[in-house]
Amino acid sequence: MERKIFLKSLLVGVVTGPSLLIACKKSDSSTTLNSGSVSNTGSSLSGCVVAPTETEGPFPTKVPTSYVRSDIRDSKDGYKMTVKITIGNTNNNCNPLSNAIVDIWHCDAEGNYSEYGGTGMQANNYQSLHFLRGRQVTDTNGLVTFTSIFPGWYSGRATHIHVHIYNAAGNSLKITQIAFPEGSGSAKAIVNGYNKGMSGYTYNANDGVFGDDGGKYQIATVSGSKDSGFDLSIQMNVPA
Numbered sequence: 001m002e003r004k005i006f007l008k009s010l011l012v013g014v015v016t017g018p019s020l021l022i023a024c025k026k027s028d029s030s031t032t033l034n035s036g037s038v039s040n041t042g043s044s045l046s047g048c049v050v051a052p053t054e055t056e057g058p059f060p061t062k063v064p065t066s067y068v069r070s071d072i073r074d075s076k077d078g079y080k081m082t083v084k085i086t087i088g089n090t091n092n093n094c095n096p097l098s099n100a101i102v103d104i105w106h107c108d109a110e111g112n113y114s115e116y117g118g119t120g121m122q123a124n125n126y127q128s129l130h131f132l133r134g135r136q137v138t139d140t141n142g143l144v145t146f147t148s149i150f151p152g153w154y155s156g157r158a159t160h161i162h163v164h165i166y167n168a169a170g171n172s173l174k175i176t177q178i179a180f181p182e183g184s185g186s187a188k189a190i191v192n193g194y195n196k197g198m199s200g201y202t203y204n205a206n207d208g209v210f211g212d213d214g215g216k217y218q219i220a221t222v223s224g225s226k227d228s229g230f231d232l233s234i235q236m237n238v239p240a
Contacts, residue, residue: 039223040181048094051236054177059113061133064103071147072134078109078149079191080229087142088237096142101166105133109194111154150191158207173238179215187222
């Protein structure tokens with residue numbers, strides 16, 4: 001079964017959170033491009049708003065407690081990216097939520113996930129590997145930081161990072177996803193194609209998860225360059 005068809009079927013009946021398209025139309029992002037350098041201001045959450053709930057997807061981390069680490073690359077090739085996620089508590093005016101547990105996972109440069117594969121959804125078998133998956137606990141500023149690579153893409157989905165947030169007791173608070181800014185000068189357009197290029201890429205507005213609003217409340221701020229690496233930052237608010 002094609003992964004695109006599978007994802008569409010997966011989303012039927014699932015309640016989620018709230019073409020080359022111009023970035024500002026979907027994200028109101030500002031974009032600059034200079035010799036491979038980018039600065040894209042994401043939309044993320046404006047005001048004290050709960051992050052949209054999204055599907056966990058078909059490739060969640062199987063044993064997330066085993067991957068308490070900040071560097072999740074596992075020698076995977078790709079442009080280095082520092083991921084900074086701040087968790088706010090909507091029950092406390094979106095002030096930082098400390099001691100929250102944050103899991104992230106995403107595909108590699110070619111669109112493949114670790115812990116899965118060898119099926120019609122993903123030909124490459126990476127069932128015994130655990131790259132690009134990790135867990136961290138928020139500090140007093142509500143912040144977790146991961147070292148990863150800029151994600152690739154696969155058919156039917158825009159570039160994204162999965163996020164699962166728990167409270168200190170391990171109770172689930174939110175499953176959501178991070179979207180990326182788009183446009184001719186965005187980090188995505190510069191590095192996201194890697195060897196596979198951008199032919200057939202699905203943009204946020206046509207994505208099965210972000211398509212309801214183009215991911216407008218989940219678009220991260222991305223800056224940096226190919227040489228120095230990229231920085232991604234976003235605030236995600238949850239009721240805790």
